[in-house]
Amino acid sequence: MRCPQCGEPIGxxxxxxxxxxxxxxxxxxxxxxxxxxxxxxxxxxxxxxFAPLHEEPDELPVPKCASCGGEVGGDGWCTVCGxxxxxxxxxxxxxxxxxxxAVTDKGRVHPRNEDAYAISTAGTWTALVVxxxxxxxxxxxxxxxxxxxAARDLLAAAPRPGRSPSARETHWSxxxxxxxxxxxxxxxxxxxxxxxxxPSSTFVAAVADGSVIVAAWxxxxxxxxxxxxxxxxxxxxxxxxxxxxxxxxxxxxEAEAGPKAHAITKWLGIDSPDIDASTSTTIAxxxxxxxxxxxxxxxxxxxxxxxxxxxxxxxxxxxxxxxALVDWANEQGGHDNITVTLARITxxx
Amino acid sequence: xPTWTAEVFQNEYLPDGATDVHAIVTVxxxxxxxxxxxxxxxxxxxxxxxxxxxxxxxxxxxxxKAAAAAINxxxxxxxxxxxxxxxxxxxxxxxxxxxxADQGTRAAASEAVSRLTPRGGTAIGQWLMTxxxxxxxxxxxxxxxxxxxxxxxxxxxxxxxxxxxxxVTGEFQCxxxxxxxxxxxxxxxxxxTALLGSVDLIADPAxxxxxxxxxxxxxxxxxxxxxxxxxxxPQGAELLFVRQVAPTIDDLTDRRTNVTPLITEYPTGAWxxxxxxxxxxxxVAAKPVGAEQLAARVQIEVGGEVVTQGLVKALWSDDSxxxxxxxxxxxHYTGQAELAQVIQEGLAAKADGDEDTATFKLGRAAKLAAxxxxxxxxxxxxxxxxxxxxxxGTVRLKRDxxxxxxxxxxxxxxxxxxxxxxx
Numbered sequence: 006m007r008c009p010q011c012g013e014p015i016g017x018x019x020x021x022x023x024x025x026x027x028x029x030x031x032x033x034x035x036x037x038x039x040x041x042x043x044x045x046x047x048x049x050x051x052x053x054x055f056a057p058l059h060e061e062p063d064e065l066p067v068p069k070c071a072s073c074g075g076e077v078g079g080d081g082w083c084t085v086c087g088x089x090x091x092x093x094x095x096x097x098x099x100x101x102x103x104x105x106x107a108v109t110d111k112g113r114v115h116p117r118n119e120d121a122y123a124i125s126t127a128g129t130w131t132a133l134v135v136x137x138x139x140x141x142x143x144x145x146x147x148x149x150x151x152x153x154x155a156a157r158d159l160l161a162a163a164p165r166p167g168r169s170p171s172a173r174e175t176h177w178s179x180x181x182x183x184x185x186x187x188x189x190x191x192x193x194x195x196x197x198x199x200x201x202x203x204p205s206s207t208f209v210a211a212v213a214d215g216s217v218i219v220a221a222w223x224x225x226x227x228x229x230x231x232x233x234x235x236x237x238x239x240x241x242x243x244x245x246x247x248x249x250x251x252x253x254x255x256x257x258x259e260a261e262a263g264p265k266a267h268a269i270t271k272w273l274g275i276d277s278p279d280i281d282a283s284t285s286t287t288i289a290x291x292x293x294x295x296x297x298x299x300x301x302x303x304x305x306x307x308x309x310x311x312x313x314x315x316x317x318x319x320x321x322x323x324x325x326x327x328x329a330l331v332d333w334a335n336e337q338g339g340h341d342n343i344t345v346t347l348a349r350i351t352x353x354x
Numbered sequence: 355x356p357t358w359t360a361e362v363f364q365n366e367y368l369p370d371g372a373t374d375v376h377a378i379v380t381v382x383x384x385x386x387x388x389x390x391x392x393x394x395x396x397x398x399x400x401x402x403x404x405x406x407x408x409x410x411x412x413x414x415x416x417x418x419k420a421a422a423a424a425i426n427x428x429x430x431x432x433x434x435x436x437x438x439x440x441x442x443x444x445x446x447x448x449x450x451x452x453x454x455a456d457q458g459t460r461a462a463a464s465e466a467v468s469r470l471t472p473r474g475g476t477a478i479g480q481w482l483m484t485x486x487x488x489x490x491x492x493x494x495x496x497x498x499x500x501x502x503x504x505x506x507x508x509x510x511x512x513x514x515x516x517x518x519x520x521x522v523t524g525e526f527q528c529x530x531x532x533x534x535x536x537x538x539x540x541x542x543x544x545x546x547t548a549l550l551g552s553v554d555l556i557a558d559p560a561x562x563x564x565x566x567x568x569x570x571x572x573x574x575x576x577x578x579x580x581x582x583x584x585x586x587x588p589q590g591a592e593l594l595f596v597r598q599v600a601p602t603i604d605d606l607t608d609r610r611t612n613v614t615p616l617i618t619e620y621p622t623g624a625w626x627x628x629x630x631x632x633x634x635x636x637x638v639a640a641k642p643v644g645a646e647q648l649a650a651r652v653q654i655e656v657g658g659e660v661v662t663q664g665l666v667k668a669l670w671s672d673d674s675x676x677x678x679x680x681x682x683x684x685x686h687y688t689g690q691a692e693l694a695q696v697i698q699e700g701l702a703a704k705a706d707g708d709e710d711t712a713t714f715k716l717g718r719a720a721k722l723a724a725x726x727x728x729x730x731x732x733x734x735x736x737x738x739x740x741x742x743x744x745x746x747g748t749v750r751l752k753r754d755x756x757x758x759x760x761x762x763x764x765x766x767x768x769x770x771x772x773x774x775x776x777x
Binding site: 073075078080082083084085086087088089113114115116117264 | 586588589590591616638643644645646647648649651663665669675
C-alpha cells in the first residue's frame with residue numbers, strides 16, 4: 006500500500022503516513038458500515054448541529070485509544086497505555102443479496118480479529134472467500150484482508166463459462182487456483198522486508214455457478230455443502246497435521262483434538278512453502294446451504310452432518326443464520342476468530 | 355541518506371500473571387557516509403608521555419609510530435590536534451587549537467610526534483580538559499579522541515578525574531587504550547564508557563600502530579555524528595534496564611534522560627555502517643489471558659527525528675507451548691551480560707586476595723562462556739584459571755597467571771559474540 010498523499014509505502018493498519026504524516030484511517034468507518042450491524046464508534050452520536058455528517062471535516066481527528074483515550078500512534082498502538090488500536094474488524098457483517106451473507110467476529114479470547122471475508126454475488130452466481138490470518142505472525146490481519154479481497158476481485162471479474170456443468174467445473178477450478186495465487190501475491194505485498202515473522206493466512210473460496218459448486222483451499226479454513234436432503238459434504242480437506250493423521254487412520258475426533266491439530270502444512274504468505282490450491286466440486290441436486298468458514302466455527306462442530314443439523318436450528322435468513330452460528334461459536338468459548346459466510350443455493354431446472 | 359532498521363527478537367507470549375517483557379532489538383545503519391559529512395569532524399590524539407613511557411623505550415617508540423599511523427588516516431578537512439599527556443597536557447601539533455587535515459598538516463604532525471619524549475606524570479582528566487579546549491575552538495560537531503596511557507591516574511585525585519570526565523561527557527567520544535601492565539582497567543573503562551568509546555589492552559607495543567590505524571579508520575567511517583536510543587514504555591510500566599549487548603556490553607540504564615514521562619533517551623554516539631544490539635526489559639501490569647499490549651517502542655533518534663522503531667509486545671496466553679519458549683537472542687545476551695559481570699567481579703576478588711570468591715566467580719564465567727559459545731572468553735579464562743569442568747563451573751586459580759593475561763581477560767569481558775536467532 007502507498008500513502009495517497011505522498012506515495013511512500015505504508016502499512017494497511019497505519020493510522021498515519023510515516024513519511025508525510027497524512028492521516029490514513031478515513032476508510033475504517035466505511036468498512037465497518039458495510040453490513041449495517043452492531044457498529045461501534047461510527048460518528049453518529051454527539052455530532053454538533055453545525056457539523057453535518059456528509060461534510061468532510063478539514064482535519065481528521067487524531068485517533069483515540071478505546072482503552073484509555075490516549076492518542077493512537079502511527080504504528081497502530083496507543084502512545085499512553087500501549088493498547089493496540091482497533092483494526093475495525095471486531096465484528097463485521099454483510100448481506101449483498103437476500104440469499105448471501107457473511108459475518109466475522111473477533112471471538113472471546115483473541116485480542117483482535119485476523120479473519121477476513123470477501124464475497125460477491127450476481128444472479129445465480131456467488132463467490133465466498135475466507136482467509137484466516139495466522140496469529141503467531143505479525144500483521145496477519147492485514148494479509149488476510151488483502152488476500153480475501155484479491156481473490157474475490159479476480160473471481161468477480163472472471164469470464165462466465167457456458168451452461169455445461171463440466172465446463173463450469175473446469176473453468177472455476179482454474180479461476181479459483183488463480184484466485185489463490187492472486188491472494189498469495191496480495192498477502193506477500195503486506196510483508197515488510199525485514200520481518201522475521203512475515204504475515205501469513207489460510208485461504209478458502211467457493212464459487213457457486215448455478216448448481217455447480219467448486220471449492221479451493223490452502224490451509225485449514227473450510228467449505229461445506231449442506232443440502233436440505235441427502236448427505237452433507239465437507240468440500241475441502243484441511244492442509245493440516247490433523248488431516249495427515251486422519252489420512253493415516255487416526256479417528257477424526259482424536260486427530261483434531263491433538264496438540265498439533267491446528268498446525269497447518271500450507272498457507273499463503275512470503276514464507277509459504279506451497280501455494281498450489283486444492284480443489285473439489287459438487288453438484289447441487291436439492292436446495293441447500295454453501296458454508297465457507299474459518300476454524301473458529303468448525304472447531305466446535307467439525308463434521309458436515311453435525312454442522313447441517315446445527316445450522317438447521319438457526320433462522321432461515323442467511324444473515325441471521327450466520328450471526329446465530331457466530332453467536333453459537335462464541336457460546337462454546339469463542340477461542341478463535343469466527344467467520345461464517347453462507348449462500349442459499351437452489352438447483353437449476 | 356542513511357537508512358536505519360530495527361529488528362525485534364523476543365517471545366511476546368507471557369503466561370498468566372507474568373509481568374516482565376524482554377527483547378533484543380538489533381539496530382542497523384547503512385549508507386551513513388563519512389565523518390564530518392554533516393557539521394564537520396574533529397579528532398584529538400592524546401598520547402601519554404609520562405616518564406614510565408620510556409621504560410622500556412619500546413613503549414614511546416611504538417606510541418610515536420601509532421600516532422603517526424592514526425594521523426595518516428585523518429581525512430582532508432577534518433580538524434585535528436595531537437596532545438602530549440605529561441603532568442598537564444601540552445599541545446604537540448598544532449601549537450594551539452586544531453588545524454584542518456591536508457597533506458601538509460598531516461606531515462607536520464607526523465614529524466612532531468616523532469619527537470615525543472617521556473617526561474611527566476599521569477593526569478588523564480587534565481588531558482581530556484585540554485582536548486575539550488581544542489575541540490571547542492573548531493566549528494566541528496562530530497568530535498572524537500584516541501587516548502593512550504600506560505599508567506594509573508596519579509597526578510590528580512579520583513574525585514578530580516571524575517569531575518573532569520563528567521565535564522567532557524557528551525562533548526566528545528573517546529576510545530581508550532592501555533599499554534603495558536601498570537594501568538587500571540576499571541579506571542580506564544570508566545572513562546571510555548562515559549565517553550562512549552572502547553577500551554582495550556595493547557599487550558605488545560608492536561601492535562599499537564595497527565590498532566591506532568584501525569581506530570581512526572573506524573572513526574572516519576562514522577557518517578552519523580550523533581544518534582540517540584529512545585525507549586517508550588506504557589504508562590504505569592517500569593523500565594527495568596536498557597543495555598547495549600553487542601558488539602560490547604554497556605549498561606545504559608543510568609544514562610537516561612527523560613524526554614516525556616513515558617519516553618527516555620540514551621546517548622549512543624556516532625554511527626558508521628554497523629549493527630548494534632540492545633536488550634530492553636520492561637515490567638508491565640499483568641493482563642488477562644488473551645490480552646495484548648505494546649510493552650516498548652525502541653527507537654533511534656537522529657537530529658530530532660525518529661528514524662527507525664522496533665515494537666516490543668506482550669501477549670498473555672494460556673498456551674504453555676508458546677509461553678515457555680525462550681527466545682535464543684534474549685537467552686544468549688542474558689548469559690553474555692552475566693559473563694562480563696562475573697569476570698570483572700572474579701578478577702576484582704582475586705586482586706583483593708579473596709580467592710574463594712574469585713574461584714567461584716571465574717568458575718561461573720567458565721561455565722557461561724562454554725554455554726554461550728564464547729570461545730574467545732574461554733581462551734582468555736584458561737590463561738587465568740585451570741578449567742577442571744566447564745559444565746559445572748569448576749576451576750582452580752592459576753598460581754602463575756600473568757598480570758597482562760588478567761588485564762586482557764578484564765578488558766575483553768564486555769565483548770560479546772553474536773547469535774542470529776533461528777526462526
